[in-house]
Amino acid sequence: MNLTLYVERDSIIHKIDPITKLIYCLVAASVPYIISEHMFTFFLMLISIALLFIGKVFRKMIPLYLLSMFIFITIVIIQGIFHPDNVTPLISFGPVTFFKEGLMLALLLILRIINMISAFGVLILTTQVDDLIQSLVKKGMSPRVGYMIGSVLQIIPHMSSMVSTISDAQRSRGLETEGKLSTRIKAFFPLIGPVIMNSLIATKERAIALELRGFNSRRKKTFLQDDKEFLFGKPCQLILILFFIGMIIWRILQ
Amino acid sequence: MKPIVVESLKYKYPGTDALALDDISFEVDEGEVIGIVGKNGSGKTSLSLALTGLIPHFFGGAYGGRVLVDGLEVRYSSVTEISERVGYVFDNPFTQMTAAKYTVYEEVAFGLENLGLNREEIIRRVEWSLKLLDLEGVKDHHPFNLSGGQMQRVAIAGIIAMRPKILVFDEPTSQLDPEGTEEVFQVIQNLANEGMTILIVSHKLEKIARFCNKIILLHQGKLVDFDRPQKVFSRDDLINYGIQPPIVTRVCRSLGIRDEKSGYYPVTVEEMRKLVKQNE
Amino acid sequence: MNEIKIEKVSFSYDQKKPVLNNVSLTIQNPTTAIIGQNGAGKSTLVKLCKGLFKPASGDIWINGHNTKEYTAAQLAPHIGLVFQNPADQIFKHRVIDEVMFGPLNIGLSKEEAFENSMRALKKLGMDKHSERNPYDLNLSEQKLVTIASILAMDPPIIIFDEPTIGQDDYGKELIKHVIHELASTGKLVLTIIHDMDFVAENFERTVVMNKGEVILDGPTREVFARGDIILEAKLDTPQVIQIARAFGISDVVLTVDELIDRMRVHLGDSFPLK
Numbered sequence: 001m002n003l004t005l006y007v008e009r010d011s012i013i014h015k016i017d018p019i020t021k022l023i024y025c026l027v028a029a030s031v032p033y034i035i036s037e038h039m040f041t042f043f044l045m046l047i048s049i050a051l052l053f054i055g056k057v058f059r060k061m062i063p064l065y066l067l068s069m070f071i072f073i074t075i076v077i078i079q080g081i082f083h084p085d086n087v088t089p090l091i092s093f094g095p096v097t098f099f100k101e102g103l104m105l106a107l108l109l110i111l112r113i114i115n116m117i118s119a120f121g122v123l124i125l126t127t128q129v130d131d132l133i134q135s136l137v138k139k140g141m142s143p144r145v146g147y148m149i150g151s152v153l154q155i156i157p158h159m160s161s162m163v164s165t166i167s168d169a170q171r172s173r174g175l176e177t178e179g180k181l182s183t184r185i186k187a188f189f190p191l192i193g194p195v196i197m198n199s200l201i202a203t204k205e206r207a208i209a210l211e212l213r214g215f216n217s218r219r220k221k222t223f224l225q226d227d228k229e230f231l232f233g234k235p236c237q238l239i240l241i242l243f244f245i246g247m248i249i250w251r252i253l254q
Numbered sequence: 255m256k257p258i259v260v261e262s263l264k265y266k267y268p269g270t271d272a273l274a275l276d277d278i279s280f281e282v283d284e285g286e287v288i289g290i291v292g293k294n295g296s297g298k299t300s301l302s303l304a305l306t307g308l309i310p311h312f313f314g315g316a317y318g319g320r321v322l323v324d325g326l327e328v329r330y331s332s333v334t335e336i337s338e339r340v341g342y343v344f345d346n347p348f349t350q351m352t353a354a355k356y357t358v359y360e361e362v363a364f365g366l367e368n369l370g371l372n373r374e375e376i377i378r379r380v381e382w383s384l385k386l387l388d389l390e391g392v393k394d395h396h397p398f399n400l401s402g403g404q405m406q407r408v409a410i411a412g413i414i415a416m417r418p419k420i421l422v423f424d425e426p427t428s429q430l431d432p433e434g435t436e437e438v439f440q441v442i443q444n445l446a447n448e449g450m451t452i453l454i455v456s457h458k459l460e461k462i463a464r465f466c467n468k469i470i471l472l473h474q475g476k477l478v479d480f481d482r483p484q485k486v487f488s489r490d491d492l493i494n495y496g497i498q499p500p501i502v503t504r505v506c507r508s509l510g511i512r513d514e515k516s517g518y519y520p521v522t523v524e525e526m527r528k529l530v531k532q533n534e
Numbered sequence: 535m536n537e538i539k540i541e542k543v544s545f546s547y548d549q550k551k552p553v554l555n556n557v558s559l560t561i562q563n564p565t566t567a568i569i570g571q572n573g574a575g576k577s578t579l580v581k582l583c584k585g586l587f588k589p590a591s592g593d594i595w596i597n598g599h600n601t602k603e604y605t606a607a608q609l610a611p612h613i614g615l616v617f618q619n620p621a622d623q624i625f626k627h628r629v630i631d632e633v634m635f636g637p638l639n640i641g642l643s644k645e646e647a648f649e650n651s652m653r654a655l656k657k658l659g660m661d662k663h664s665e666r667n668p669y670d671l672n673l674s675e676q677k678l679v680t681i682a683s684i685l686a687m688d689p690p691i692i693i694f695d696e697p698t699i700g701q702d703d704y705g706k707e708l709i710k711h712v713i714h715e716l717a718s719t720g721k722l723v724l725t726i727i728h729d730m731d732f733v734a735e736n737f738e739r740t741v742v743m744n745k746g747e748v749i750l751d752g753p754t755r756e757v758f759a760r761g762d763i764i765l766e767a768k769l770d771t772p773q774v775i776q777i778a779r780a781f782g783i784s785d786v787v788l789t790v791d792e793l794i795d796r797m798r799v800h801l802g803d804s805f806p807l808k
Contacts, residue, residue: 130356150354154398158348162622168586169623173683174610174639190635193625197669201621205349208308212342213352213365213412217334220370224363224377293702294672345700401572428700431572431728432770457702460773496704501731501773501790508794509801523780530781530801 004129004153005060013055013122017230018132019139020237021123027244028119032112034251038104041111048118057125064117072110079106129153134223143221147210159199166194255325257420257451258282258305262319265300265309274300276475277319282453284419287446289462289483290455292472293496298455301472302424304328305453307336324419338369341413345425347405350412351397358400359384359393362411369416383411386448387441403434407441414445421445423454427461439465460500463487463521471495484518484525502526536597536690536722537562538583538613543592545578553578555746556592561724564717567733567754568726570743571768576726579743580693583724585609596691611640613691614684618699620668620676629655629671629679630664636687647686654685658712674705681712692716694725698732710736734758734772734788742767759786 013021028048032041052058079102080086086099123132133146167177170190177187258281265275275297282288290298303309307328310317321328324339344350355361362383366376384390387407392400397408406426414421423442427435439461446452446465456462462469462483469486471479473495479486487499488507498504499521506512506519511529513520520526538561545554554575568576581587583594585601585608594601596613614636617623626632630651637647655661658678663671668679677697684692697709713736716723727733733740733754740757742750744767750757758764764771771779774793775786783800787793 128356130354130360133354147352147354151352154353158353158398165617165619166622168581168584168606169617171586171606172584172610172615172617173623173636174607174687175635176605176607176639178605190625194622197624198621202346202349205344205346206353208312208344209350209409210352211308211312211333212306212337213416214334214337214368216332217368217370219368222367222370222372222376224360224367224373224380293704294674425700432730433571433768496702498703501793502777504790505777505794505797509797523777526777527780 005124006128007057007060007125009056011055011126013051013126015230016236017233018127018135020233021127022132023237023240025119025123027240029116031244031247032115034247036108038108038111041108041115045111045115045118048115048122051122052118055122055126060125061118061121068113068117071113075109076103076106079103134225162198163195166191256281257284257324259322263304263321264318265304266316267313268315273475275304278477280470280477280480282451284451285449286468287452287466289466289469290453290472291459291462291469291497296472297475298472299424302342302422302453302455305422306340306342307331307333338416339418340420340422341416341418342422343410343413343424343426345428347402347409350409351405356396357394358389358397358408361397361408362415365412365416379415379417383415386414386444387411401434402430403437406430406434406438410441420451425455427456427458463500483521484516487521488518535562538691538724539595541593543582543589543594545582545587545590553746557748559741559748561722563739565713565723565737566739566741567737568724568741568743569733569769574743575746576743577695580615580695580724580726583693584613584615607639610636610687612689613693614687614689615693616681616684616695616697618696620680623680624668624676627667629660629666629668632668632679633683633686636683640687650688651682651686654682657685657715658682658708673700674702677701677705678708691722696727697725698727698729730770730772731774734774755786755788
């Protein structure tokens with residue numbers, strides 16, 4: 001049980017190195033804010049979706065897209081009806097009128113969101129978290145930060161089982177945890193107290209265990225895993241960065 | 255050179271008044287297996303922590319006397335330096351996992367990466383540890399998906415991969431079921447056979463009696479006795495220290511079954527049988 | 535008389551792997567131990583008795599109360615469960631407040647709760663610590679606080695989950711004393727436990743579970759006579775029995791004193807040494 005969304009597949013996207021994917025993800029998510037063009041954003045979105053297909057993970061994204069539908073509907077309503085620049089009525093349902101300007105903006109926002117979700121999907125669904133962390137640590141990120149990110153992902157799911165044990169123990173002592181809001185509020189401290197205390201004890205013990213295994217060693221860390229051969233690291237990164245700079249220049253020249 | 259030398263060690267945790275360790279001195283020879291016994295709060299854990307350097311480096315507090323491990327004075331060395339000489343395993347297998355690795359193999363390699371060893375050496379040591387702890391069958395499992403006994407063995411593997419000469423076990427089986435307890439004690443026996451110097455804190459005196467050459471008896475931070483298990487468990491005043499001798503010893507005391515020469519009672523069934531046989 | 539009645543109970547956490555499979559058990563004895571390997575279903579069974587989960591099929595009655603009709607909190611006056619790890623429940627800054635938490639929850643007045651709590655603490659020799667912070671106590675003492683916090687609600691039925699784990703000899707002696715005292719005052723004490731010597735010495739009835747089923751149930755002496763089943767359930771044999779067997783004594787002995795008496799007969803005149 002853990003929080004990572006990695007999906008094991010045999011695809012070329014999985015074989016690209018994590019840093020390249022991270023750069024892709026950042027570039028793809030930010031460029032539509034530099035160039036606010038519908039067609040351009042749509043095109044970027046298609047690229048990310050195509051990458052999801054190549055990575056054989058598109059289906060895993062569907063729930064996420066469905067979830068974002070709520071946001072999309074809200075955007076359409078708010079921008080379509082209420083945007084201050086609205087002048088050209090497009091369509092009316094009784095007293096409610098949607099305007100062209102608002103809807104065009106809503107469309108752009110939606111494209112940007114789908115584009116961003118898809119770009120992050122490419123990174124998260126096809127990259128093992130520890131590969132990404134290890135790559136970042138090798139690039140100079142502090143191993144402590146790397147450790148923190150990695151361990152939180154594993155410890156948080158464990159905390160839910162701790163919370164259920166604590167809840168059992170307090171219910172055994174006559175504490176009601178369900179029902180009225182006031183009952184739930186009263187149950188907060190008896191539940192959260194042991195959770196905090198247990199977490200503090202566990203953190204102290206784990207700090208000791210890490211210390212004993214050379215976590216604070218001043219020597220340069222080495223890595224067990226290095227054999228993973230990633231494809232097209234440098235050329236891809238170069239293209240992405242050039243593209244990004246190109247877009248900024250384009251924007252300034254316009 | 256003796257692997258462990260403790261001279262007049264005194265220690266007080268920060269913010270407390272009583273001495274947790276009060277003028278403790280003893281020496282351990284290479285390859286000895288030492289049991290540390292005493293009731294809760296007698297200083298067993300503090301003594302273990304002092305051997306690993308976590309006292310005083312991690313816990314702070316007031317410190318006096320000297321602890322030398324493999325010739326290194328603990329007080330003036332870093333915990334990392336000491337950790338290559340002394341390994342420490344405690345009761346909770348779960349918190350000894352880094353929680354940042356996804357397989358047993360990587361988990362065991364964690365300390366070696368921190369020490370900056372080259373890959374060939376890491377692999378050699380990890381495989382040696384896994385073999386010694388009988389973990390080869392689960393090397394690709396996620397550490398959190400193991401039983402308590404297996405997880406504790408992974409913790410031990412991660413420690414011994416760093417090749418310490420001395421191992422300190424602080425109640426290594428107190429959170430395990432009988433099967434896991436047996437697994438872990440079996441492993442400790444194997445490590446002893448490898449010639450490692452071992453100290454074990456445990457309430458399971460039957461196991462201690464079976465595995466240890468010598469026993470340290472602690473009470474209120476003071477060292478009461480340091481001798482063969484037969485002698486320590488034959489003391490008339492053990493009850494004053496909150497300790498009940500192993501069942502075998504209690505039975506033998508009631509029946510007057512003891513070694514004629516030394517006058518001490520046996521601590522294992524095998525010894526008891528031998529003595530009974532001699533007399534029949 | 536107090537009674538836990540478990541009737542044809544099945545349960546599973548994920549609707550796939552059954553954890554309990556058609557278990558029926560009526561417990562009236564003052565002291566009963568449930569033993570079995572991890573995963574045998576012991577913990578699940580006692581959590582069902584406490585009403586923390588409800589059986590998927592079958593029923594459990596606690597002194598006539600069907601657990602399906604009450605929340606776990608409502609069952610608190612009828613049945614208490616002492617959890618294994620004190621850290622899972624302690625949250626107050628004074629021992630006395632921690633112990634009074636349960637009694638106040640089940641509707642006792644402040645005065646009654648205080649009185650009950652002090653009485654429970656006294657029974658465990660912990661009344662002198664009533665003003666201390668529970669986090670400053672050692673593990674044995676914390677365990678005694680959690681036991682007191684259940685006793686203070688004065689339930690007629692008390693379940694212990696691994697009472698001896700992490701305890702030193704002194705702590706074990708105290709817990710042993712508490713169990714006997716509860717039994718002698720008419721309470722029903724049930725425990726799930728791995729410590730076989732503690733079972734042999736202190737519980738009159740023993741239930742062996744394996745893979746979600748009860749595979750043996752009876753007076754403790756008869757249960758430990760069935761070495762084959764103890765082995766099948768992957769359990770330890772109590773040391774007193776192991777020692778007796780090492781000397782060819784096949785009778786089941788349960789306590790150190792019994793073992794000594796039996797050995798004395800067995801060895802005849804050769805001991806004590808002159």
